Amino acid sequence: MEKAAGYPEAESYQLEEPDWLAKLNSLYTEENLSLIRDYLIVHGVMDNADSLDRECYEWKKEYDNTVKGLVGERSDELVISNIITGTLKWPVARLYCEKYLSEADKDRISGLIDEIIAEYHGIIEEADFLKDETKAAAIEKLEAIDKHVLWPDDWSKYDSKDLEITSAADGGTLWEAKKAIVRFDMDDSIREYSEPVDKDLWTFVPNTFNCGYDPQSNSIWIFGAFARGNIYNAEMDDEDLYARLGTVIGHEISHAFDSAGAQFDKDGNMKQWWTDEDWAAFRERNEKLNAYYKAIHPWEGQDLAENKTGEACADMGGIKCMLRMAAKKDGFDYDRFFRSYADLWMEKGTLTMSYVYFNNEHPLPYLRVNCVLQQYDKFLDLYGIKEGDRMYLAPEDRVNIW
Ligand SMILES: [Zn+2]
Numbered sequence: 001m002e003k004a005a006g007y008p009e010a011e012s013y014q015l016e017e018p019d020w021l022a023k024l025n026s027l028y029t030e031e032n033l034s035l036i037r038d039y040l041i042v043h044g045v046m047d048n049a050d051s052l053d054r055e056c057y058e059w060k061k062e063y064d065n066t067v068k069g070l071v072g073e074r075s076d077e078l079v080i081s082n083i084i085t086g087t088l089k090w091p092v093a094r095l096y097c098e099k100y101l102s103e104a105d106k107d108r109i110s111g112l113i114d115e116i117i118a119e120y121h122g123i124i125e126e127a128d129f130l131k132d133e134t135k136a137a138a139i140e141k142l143e144a145i146d147k148h149v150l151w152p153d154d155w156s157k158y159d160s161k162d163l164e165i166t167s168a169a170d171g172g173t174l175w176e177a178k179k180a181i182v183r184f185d186m187d188d189s190i191r192e193y194s195e196p197v198d199k200d201l202w203t204f205v206p207n208t209f210n211c212g213y214d215p216q217s218n219s220i221w222i223f224g225a226f227a228r229g230n231i232y233n234a235e236m237d238d239e240d241l242y243a244r245l246g247t248v249i250g251h252e253i254s255h256a257f258d259s260a261g262a263q264f265d266k267d268g269n270m271k272q273w274w275t276d277e278d279w280a281a282f283r284e285r286n287e288k289l290n291a292y293y294k295a296i297h298p299w300e301g302q303d304l305a306e307n308k309t310g311e312a313c314a315d316m317g318g319i320k321c322m323l324r325m326a327a328k329k330d331g332f333d334y335d336r337f338f339r340s341y342a343d344l345w346m347e348k349g350t351l352t353m354s355y356v357y358f359n360n361e362h363p364l365p366y367l368r369v370n371c372v373l374q375q376y377d378k379f380l381d382l383y384g385i386k387e388g389d390r391m392y393l394a395p396e397d398r399v400n401i402w
Contacts, residue, residue: 005186005190006186006187006190007190007193008190008193008194046060048175048178049063051083051174051175051178052175061073083174085207087177087178087181088160088181089205090158090159090160090205091160092205092207093151093158093205093206093207094155094158096205096206096207096224096225097150097151097206097207097224100224100225100228101150101151101206101224101227102234104234105150105227105232105234106149106150106151108234109149109150109222109227109232109245109249110147110149112241112245112246112249113147113149113220113222113249113253115325116246116249116250116253116321116325117142117143117145117253119321119324119325120142120250120253120321121139121142122324123317123320123321123324123402124138124139124142124257124402125139127402129278129281129282129285130278130281130282131275131277131278133275133278134273134274134275134278137265137266137273137274138257138273140266141218141256141257141265141266141273142253142256143266144218144266144267145218145219145220145253145256146199146200146217146218146219146220147219147220147222148200148202148219148220148221148222149222150206150222150223150224150227151206151224152200152202152206154200157198157201157202158202160184162184163180163181163184164180165177165180165181199216199217199219199268200217202221204221204223205223206223206224206225207223207224207225208223208225208226209223209225209226210223210226211223211226211248211249211251211252212252213252213253213255213256213261214268215255215256215260215261215263215264215268216264216268217268218256218264218265218266218267218268220249220252220253221252222245222248222249222252226248227245230244230343230344231244231245231248231344232244232245238326238329238332239332239333239336239337239340240336240340242322242325242326242337243322243336243337243338243340243341243343243344244340244341244344246318246321246322246325247315247318247319247321247322247341247344248318249318250317250318250319250320250321250322251314251315251317251318252314253317253318253321254313254314254315254316254317254318254321254402255310255314257313257317257401257402258309258310258311258313258314258317258401259282259283259286259309259310259313260310261310262274262282282401285399285401286309286313286401288399289308289309289312289313289399289400289401290307290308290309292371292399293308293309293312293363293367293371296367296371298354298364302358303358304357304358304363304364305358305359306358306359306360306361307361308361308362308363310361311361311362311363312363312367312371312372312399313400313401313402315363315368315371315372316372316375316399316400316401316402317400317401317402319341319372319373319375319376320375320376320400320402322337323376323378334378334379334382335382338373338379338382341369341373342369345365345366345368345369346365347365370391373391374391374392374393374398375393375398375399375400376400380392380393
C-alpha cells in the first residue's frame, strides 16, 4: 500500500499495534473481501459526503445532527472557512502571520526567551542536589536549546506554489480540490522521507494556540496564535509579561529538565548525561513531587490518576525563573504579578471537563496556581501566610525540583 502511494521501500517498519495487524490479517480472507470492500465504500462515502455536492452536504448534516443529538446549523461561511484552514494549512498560516503578528513582537519574545535561558543558568548552578559534572552537562544542554518563535524564519519550506486547484469558474469542485491537496501533502511527505531529518521543520502551523518543548530536537516552540490577547501583547508591563508568557516560556524550558526531558541530551538523543548519584537524587525529588500531587483529592474519594511530575515540575520552574527575573526589577509589583498568574489559569468548566485532567499529565488549573505558588517564600511572605494556614508549606515539605 505504501509503495502504491509512492513511498520508497523502507528497511524496517515500526509496528505500533501488532495486535491490531494480527487481527486484520485474520479477517483479510478471500471470503471477507466483498464485505471489506463494502465497508470501505460506505465509510469512504460517509466521511466525504459533505464535500460532494449540496444535496449530499445537507444529507450528511442531517445525519450528523441525528447521530450526535445536535440542533441548529453552522453558516456556509463558517463551514467553508473551517475547510480552508483545515486543508490549506500553510497558505492560511502565512496570511494569519502577516495580518496578526509583527516582527517587533517576534524580536521581543525572542529576547525574552534569551533572558529566561540566561536566568536558568543560575537555577542550575544553585541546585544543591547536583555535582559540578552534572551541572556542566545541564548548562551545555540549556545553551543548546533551539527556539522557534511565532513563525518559521524560512517560509520556502512551506511553499504551496506547485499546488494546482481548478477554480469553480473553470469547472473545479470542492471534492477535486480536496483530492489535489491530499496528493500535494502526500508528495511533500514522500519527498521529506528520503531527506535527512530536519529538526527545524514546523509540524504545527503558527496559528496554533499552543507552546511546547520537544526533547528530540531540544527546542522550544512558541506558536504565533498563542502569543496574543491576554497572554502577550506589546503594551503589557513586566508584571503581566512575566506572569503570563514569561511563566509559559519558563515552563517549556523546564521541560528540558523534567523527569522525561532530562533523559535526552543536548542533541535530542536519549542518553544518560547525569552521574548515577545525581540521577538518583533527581529521581527522589520527582517521587516526592509525585507523592505530593497524588495525595491531593479535588473532592472526597477522587484520585488524580495520571503522574503529574513533568508538568508540575515545569510549572514550578517557570514561576521560579520569573521570580528571579522580577527580583532584578526596581519597584516590581508582586501582588499584581501573582494575581495575573492566577488569572492566567482561571477556568470555569463542567464536572465532566475536570475528568479530562484526572487522566492527563496536566494538573487541574487551580492546582497549577495553589501548589506552585506555595513553594516560594516570596508568595507566602507577601500575603502573610504562616504555619497553620492551608496554603502554608514548610520549607522541608516543598517539592519544587529546581
Ligand atoms: Zn508542559
